Amino acid sequence: MHVDAAIRSRKSVRRFLPLSIPRHVVEHILQVAARAPSGNNVQPWHVHVVSGQAKQALCADLHTAATTQAEQHSAEYHYYPDNWFEPYQGRRRAVGFDLYEALGIERDDLPARNQQMLRNYQFFDAPVGVLISLDRRLNTGSFMDLGMFIQNIMLAARGQGLHTCAQAAFAWYHQIVRRHVPLADHDILVCGIALGHEDREAPENRMETPREQVANFASFHGFHEREASPSTLA
Numbered sequence: 001m002h003v004d005a006a007i008r009s010r011k012s013v014r015r016f017l018p019l020s021i022p023r024h025v026v027e028h029i030l031q032v033a034a035r036a037p038s039g040n041n042v043q044p045w046h047v048h049v050v051s052g053q054a055k056q057a058l059c060a061d062l063h064t065a066a067t068t069q070a071e072q073h074s075a076e077y078h079y080y081p082d083n084w085f086e087p088y089q090g091r092r093r094a095v096g097f098d099l100y101e102a103l104g105i106e107r108d109d110l111p112a113r114n115q116q117m118l119r120n121y122q123f124f125d126a127p128v129g130v131l132i133s134l135d136r137r138l139n140t141g142s143f144m145d146l147g148m149f150i151q152n153i154m155l156a157a158r159g160q161g162l163h164t165c166a167q168a169a170f171a172w173y174h175q176i177v178r179r180h181v182p183l184a185d186h187d188i189l190v191c192g193i194a195l196g197h198e199d200r201e202a203p204e205n206r207m208e209t210p211r212e213q214v215a216n217f218a219s220f221h222g223f224h225e226r227e228a229s230p231s232t233l234a
């Protein structure tokens with residue numbers, strides 16, 4: 001698979017088929033992903049992989065916590081700002097509305113939206129859940145390293161014909177996760193990743209998220225307009 005094809009075919013899959021994935025495939029994906037660069041090669045990522053009974057037990061407890069005591073839980077790092085502003089606010093809203101529209105959920109149908117949100121804690125039915133943590137004694141820069149590792153997992157999964165969904169939703173329930181996997185006290189649970197085979201029939205998987213054009217987020221300096229680009233070279 002060309003690297004562009006791997007990148008372009010990655011998308012957040014939110015419904016997976018009930019097909020198991022052998023441990024060696026997950027190990028392969030993680031070994032490839034670990035080629036991610038990191039400042040000073042510190043490789044700050046830690047991973048717990050859950051499947052089968054272990055995943056079921058974790059998901060059951062997470063579901064209980066998210067339905068009955070959500071206000072008692074919070075993440076150990078700030079992913080999002082307290083107050084949203086443009087252009088980020090608009091993009092954030094759009095992806096939510098597009099997802100509900102794909103699922104036929106009315107915007108004001110809060111119970112249905114909540115049910116969809118809770119599917120996070122089933123790893124969207126994926127057979128494998130990957131939990132990523134970071135040693136809290138490291139610093140902000142290590143989040144960049146983790147991001148590259150996480151993206152590598154998602155791309156290496158494409159190489160195996162698999163799909164993923166990164167899930168920060170787990171970060172809020174690190175206390176529950178700690179009861180199921182031996183996360184070190186000094187580790188922050190950063191996110192989960194659902195890993196499995198895409199259910200191609202599922203409407204939520206057909207959603208296409210837009211991206212800005214390069215001209216809207218990049219400016220170029222010191223280039224010559226007449227310079228030939230590879231596509232114009234014979």
Ligand SMILES: Cc1cc2nc3c(=O)[nH]c(=O)nc-3n(C[C@H](O)[C@H](O)[C@H](O)COP(=O)(O)O)c2cc1C
Pocket residue numbers: 010011012013014095120165166167168169170191209
């Ligand atoms: C670190 C990270 C955490 C995310 N957390 C969640 C999550 O908890 N639940 C969810 O449904 N999607 C989650 N997403 C998926 C984003 O909503 C998605 O990447 C974005 O809308 C772009 O869509 P695409 O992945 O299909 O290109 C997360 C993505 C990233 C990178």
